[in-house]
Amino acid sequence: GQNIDQPTEMTATEGAIVQINCTYQTSGFNGLFWYQQHAGEAPTFLSYNVLDGLEEKGRFSSFLSRSKGYSYLLLKELQMKDSASYLCAVRDANAGNMLTFGGGTRLMVKP
Amino acid sequence: DSGVTQTPKHLITATGQRVTLRCSPRSGDLSVYWYQQSLDQGLQFLIQYYNGEERAKGNILERFSAQQFPDLHSELNLSSLELGDSALYFCASSGREGSYEQYFGPGTRLTVT
Numbered sequence: 001g002q003n004i005d006q007p008t009e010m011t012a013t014e015g016a017i018v019q020i021n022c023t024y025q026t027s028g029f030n031g032l033f034w035y036q037q038h039a040g041e042a043p044t045f046l047s048y049n050v051l052d053g054l055e056e057k058g059r060f061s062s063f064l065s066r067s068k069g070y071s072y073l074l075l076k077e078l079q080m081k082d083s084a085s086y087l088c089a090v091r092d093a094n095a096g097n098m099l100t101f102g103g104g105t106r107l108m109v110k111p
Numbered sequence: 112d113s114g115v116t117q118t119p120k121h122l123i124t125a126t127g128q129r130v131t132l133r134c135s136p137r138s139g140d141l142s143v144y145w146y147q148q149s150l151d152q153g154l155q156f157l158i159q160y161y162n163g164e165e166r167a168k169g170n171i172l173e174r175f176s177a178q179q180f181p182d183l184h185s186e187l188n189l190s191s192l193e194l195g196d197s198a199l200y201f202c203a204s205s206g207r208e209g210s211y212e213q214y215f216g217p218g219t220r221l222t223v224t
Binding site: 043044097104 | 113154155166167169199201213214216217218
Protein backbone atom coordinates (compact mmCIF):
# COMPACT_ATOMS: atom_id res chain seq x y z
CA GLY A 1 0.00 0.00 0.00
CA GLN A 2 0.90 3.64 -0.07
CA ASN A 3 0.83 6.42 2.47
CA ILE A 4 1.02 10.05 1.35
CA ASP A 5 1.10 12.92 3.80
CA GLN A 6 0.82 16.64 3.17
CA PRO A 7 -0.35 19.53 5.37
CA THR A 8 -4.08 20.15 5.33
CA GLU A 9 -3.96 23.93 5.09
CA MET A 10 -1.46 26.72 4.55
CA THR A 11 -1.75 30.50 4.40
CA ALA A 12 0.63 32.87 2.62
CA THR A 13 0.78 36.49 1.50
CA GLU A 14 0.49 37.74 -2.05
CA GLY A 15 3.95 38.18 -3.60
CA ALA A 16 5.60 35.79 -1.15
CA ILE A 17 7.05 32.27 -1.57
CA VAL A 18 5.43 29.16 -0.14
CA GLN A 19 6.67 25.57 0.07
CA ILE A 20 4.20 22.69 0.27
CA ASN A 21 5.72 19.43 1.49
CA CYS A 22 4.72 15.87 0.69
CA THR A 23 6.08 12.66 2.18
CA TYR A 24 5.27 9.24 0.86
CA GLN A 25 5.84 5.54 1.41
CA THR A 26 5.47 3.21 -1.53
CA SER A 27 6.82 -0.16 -2.61
CA GLY A 28 7.28 0.56 -6.31
CA PHE A 29 7.86 4.29 -6.73
CA ASN A 30 7.54 5.34 -10.35
CA GLY A 31 7.03 9.08 -10.28
CA LEU A 32 5.50 11.86 -8.23
CA PHE A 33 3.02 14.40 -9.51
CA TRP A 34 1.67 17.72 -8.31
CA TYR A 35 -1.79 18.88 -9.35
CA GLN A 36 -3.63 22.13 -8.65
CA GLN A 37 -7.35 22.01 -7.98
CA HIS A 38 -9.66 24.97 -7.52
CA ALA A 39 -12.80 24.24 -5.54
CA GLY A 40 -15.34 22.25 -7.56
CA GLU A 41 -13.07 22.09 -10.60
CA ALA A 42 -10.89 19.43 -12.19
CA PRO A 43 -7.30 18.90 -11.05
CA THR A 44 -4.78 20.36 -13.48
CA PHE A 45 -1.27 18.99 -13.93
CA LEU A 46 1.58 21.11 -12.53
CA SER A 47 4.70 18.95 -12.41
CA TYR A 48 6.22 15.49 -12.56
CA ASN A 49 9.38 14.20 -10.87
CA VAL A 50 10.85 10.73 -11.25
CA LEU A 51 14.54 11.49 -10.61
CA ASP A 52 16.03 13.31 -7.64
CA GLY A 53 16.35 17.03 -7.95
CA LEU A 54 14.51 20.19 -8.80
CA GLU A 55 12.22 20.74 -11.79
CA GLU A 56 11.44 24.37 -12.51
CA LYS A 57 8.52 25.61 -14.55
CA GLY A 58 7.89 29.33 -14.35
CA ARG A 59 6.74 30.39 -10.88
CA PHE A 60 6.36 26.74 -9.82
CA SER A 61 9.16 24.32 -8.95
CA SER A 62 9.03 20.78 -7.63
CA PHE A 63 11.73 18.86 -5.79
CA LEU A 64 12.12 15.13 -5.18
CA SER A 65 14.30 13.04 -2.89
CA ARG A 66 13.57 9.35 -3.47
CA SER A 67 15.81 8.19 -0.62
CA LYS A 68 13.86 10.33 1.84
CA GLY A 69 10.43 9.73 0.29
CA TYR A 70 10.00 13.48 0.15
CA SER A 71 8.89 16.11 -2.31
CA TYR A 72 7.96 19.75 -2.17
CA LEU A 73 6.17 22.19 -4.43
CA LEU A 74 7.54 25.73 -4.37
CA LEU A 75 5.34 28.60 -5.49
CA LYS A 76 7.02 31.97 -6.03
CA GLU A 77 5.56 35.46 -6.44
CA LEU A 78 2.23 34.28 -5.10
CA GLN A 79 -0.91 35.61 -6.73
CA MET A 80 -4.45 35.60 -5.40
CA LYS A 81 -5.42 33.11 -8.13
CA ASP A 82 -2.97 30.61 -6.61
CA SER A 83 -5.48 30.05 -3.80
CA ALA A 84 -6.41 26.42 -4.43
CA SER A 85 -5.76 22.88 -3.24
CA TYR A 86 -2.46 21.30 -4.22
CA LEU A 87 -2.49 17.53 -4.58
CA CYS A 88 0.57 15.32 -4.32
CA ALA A 89 0.20 11.96 -6.12
CA VAL A 90 2.51 8.97 -6.37
CA ARG A 91 2.59 6.40 -9.15
CA ASP A 92 3.26 2.82 -8.08
CA ALA A 93 4.77 0.41 -10.61
CA ASN A 94 3.69 -2.49 -8.40
CA ALA A 95 0.06 -1.39 -8.68
CA GLY A 96 -0.37 -1.05 -12.41
CA ASN A 97 1.11 2.46 -12.36
CA MET A 98 -2.04 3.79 -10.79
CA LEU A 99 -1.88 7.17 -9.04
CA THR A 100 -2.54 7.49 -5.34
CA PHE A 101 -3.37 11.00 -4.22
CA GLY A 102 -2.67 12.66 -0.90
CA GLY A 103 -5.47 14.52 0.83
CA GLY A 104 -4.35 17.82 -0.67
CA THR A 105 -3.11 21.07 0.85
CA ARG A 106 -5.52 23.97 0.75
CA LEU A 107 -3.52 27.16 0.18
CA MET A 108 -5.05 30.52 0.98
CA VAL A 109 -3.27 33.56 -0.44
CA LYS A 110 -4.02 36.79 1.40
CA PRO A 111 -3.45 40.34 0.15
CA ASP B 112 -9.80 22.91 -21.38
CA SER B 113 -8.16 19.50 -20.96
CA GLY B 114 -9.92 17.93 -23.95
CA VAL B 115 -11.64 15.36 -21.73
CA THR B 116 -15.42 15.66 -21.65
CA GLN B 117 -17.84 14.31 -19.09
CA THR B 118 -21.62 14.22 -19.01
CA PRO B 119 -23.78 15.07 -17.24
CA LYS B 120 -22.30 17.94 -15.26
CA HIS B 121 -24.77 17.52 -12.42
CA LEU B 122 -26.97 14.60 -11.43
CA ILE B 123 -29.51 14.42 -8.62
CA THR B 124 -31.14 11.09 -7.87
CA ALA B 125 -32.67 9.11 -5.05
CA THR B 126 -31.27 6.29 -2.94
CA GLY B 127 -31.58 2.88 -4.55
CA GLN B 128 -31.43 4.24 -8.08
CA ARG B 129 -28.91 3.55 -10.82
CA VAL B 130 -27.02 6.14 -12.89
CA THR B 131 -24.52 6.13 -15.74
CA LEU B 132 -21.73 8.67 -16.06
CA ARG B 133 -20.07 9.17 -19.41
CA CYS B 134 -16.52 10.20 -20.34
CA SER B 135 -14.82 10.90 -23.65
CA PRO B 136 -11.03 10.96 -23.44
CA ARG B 137 -8.70 13.34 -25.27
CA SER B 138 -8.28 12.51 -28.92
CA GLY B 139 -5.70 9.75 -29.23
CA ASP B 140 -5.59 8.83 -25.55
CA LEU B 141 -6.07 5.12 -24.92
CA SER B 142 -6.30 5.08 -21.12
CA VAL B 143 -9.28 6.22 -19.09
CA TYR B 144 -9.29 6.50 -15.30
CA TRP B 145 -12.22 7.06 -12.95
CA TYR B 146 -11.88 8.84 -9.61
CA GLN B 147 -14.28 9.66 -6.81
CA GLN B 148 -13.81 12.79 -4.73
CA SER B 149 -15.90 13.32 -1.63
CA LEU B 150 -15.34 15.90 1.08
CA ASP B 151 -13.95 13.53 3.65
CA GLN B 152 -12.08 11.12 1.38
CA GLY B 153 -10.04 13.17 -1.06
CA LEU B 154 -9.45 11.92 -4.59
CA GLN B 155 -9.84 8.13 -4.72
CA PHE B 156 -8.87 6.01 -7.71
CA LEU B 157 -11.64 3.67 -8.81
CA ILE B 158 -10.66 1.90 -12.03
CA GLN B 159 -8.56 2.18 -15.19
CA TYR B 160 -9.22 0.99 -18.73
CA TYR B 161 -6.67 0.79 -21.50
CA ASN B 162 -7.85 0.36 -25.08
CA GLY B 163 -11.04 -1.38 -23.99
CA GLU B 164 -9.58 -3.63 -21.32
CA GLU B 165 -9.61 -3.23 -17.56
CA ARG B 166 -6.05 -2.47 -16.47
CA ALA B 167 -6.12 -1.55 -12.78
CA LYS B 168 -8.66 -1.52 -10.02
CA GLY B 169 -8.71 0.66 -6.91
CA ASN B 170 -11.27 0.98 -4.16
CA ILE B 171 -14.27 0.43 -6.38
CA LEU B 172 -17.42 -0.94 -4.77
CA GLU B 173 -19.15 -4.01 -6.20
CA ARG B 174 -22.21 -1.81 -6.86
CA PHE B 175 -20.08 0.16 -9.30
CA SER B 176 -18.91 -1.00 -12.71
CA ALA B 177 -17.30 0.54 -15.75
CA GLN B 178 -16.49 -0.24 -19.34
CA GLN B 179 -14.62 1.29 -22.24
CA PHE B 180 -16.11 1.05 -25.70
CA PRO B 181 -14.38 0.58 -29.08
CA ASP B 182 -14.52 4.33 -29.71
CA LEU B 183 -12.63 4.68 -26.38
CA HIS B 184 -15.33 6.53 -24.50
CA SER B 185 -16.07 5.10 -21.09
CA GLU B 186 -19.07 4.77 -18.83
CA LEU B 187 -19.21 4.39 -15.05
CA ASN B 188 -22.35 2.70 -13.76
CA LEU B 189 -23.38 3.26 -10.16
CA SER B 190 -26.25 1.16 -8.81
CA SER B 191 -28.20 0.77 -5.57
CA LEU B 192 -27.11 4.30 -4.75
CA GLU B 193 -26.58 5.35 -1.16
CA LEU B 194 -26.33 8.79 0.41
CA GLY B 195 -22.59 8.26 0.84
CA ASP B 196 -22.13 7.94 -2.91
CA SER B 197 -22.71 11.68 -3.26
CA ALA B 198 -19.44 13.01 -4.62
CA LEU B 199 -17.63 14.48 -7.59
CA TYR B 200 -16.72 11.80 -10.12
CA PHE B 201 -13.79 12.61 -12.36
CA CYS B 202 -12.60 10.91 -15.47
CA ALA B 203 -9.01 11.33 -16.63
CA SER B 204 -7.20 10.16 -19.73
CA SER B 205 -3.63 9.64 -20.76
CA GLY B 206 -1.77 8.67 -23.91
CA ARG B 207 0.16 5.55 -24.68
CA GLU B 208 0.64 3.11 -21.84
CA GLY B 209 3.30 4.51 -19.53
CA SER B 210 2.52 8.10 -20.41
CA TYR B 211 2.81 9.89 -17.15
CA GLU B 212 0.42 12.82 -17.33
CA GLN B 213 -3.29 12.37 -16.71
CA TYR B 214 -5.71 14.98 -18.02
CA PHE B 215 -8.88 15.39 -15.99
CA GLY B 216 -12.37 16.09 -17.22
CA PRO B 217 -14.62 18.69 -15.53
CA GLY B 218 -16.33 16.05 -13.40
CA THR B 219 -19.88 14.98 -12.68
CA ARG B 220 -21.37 16.10 -9.38
CA LEU B 221 -23.66 13.36 -8.11
CA THR B 222 -26.12 14.13 -5.33
CA VAL B 223 -28.05 11.23 -3.83
CA THR B 224 -31.09 12.28 -1.79
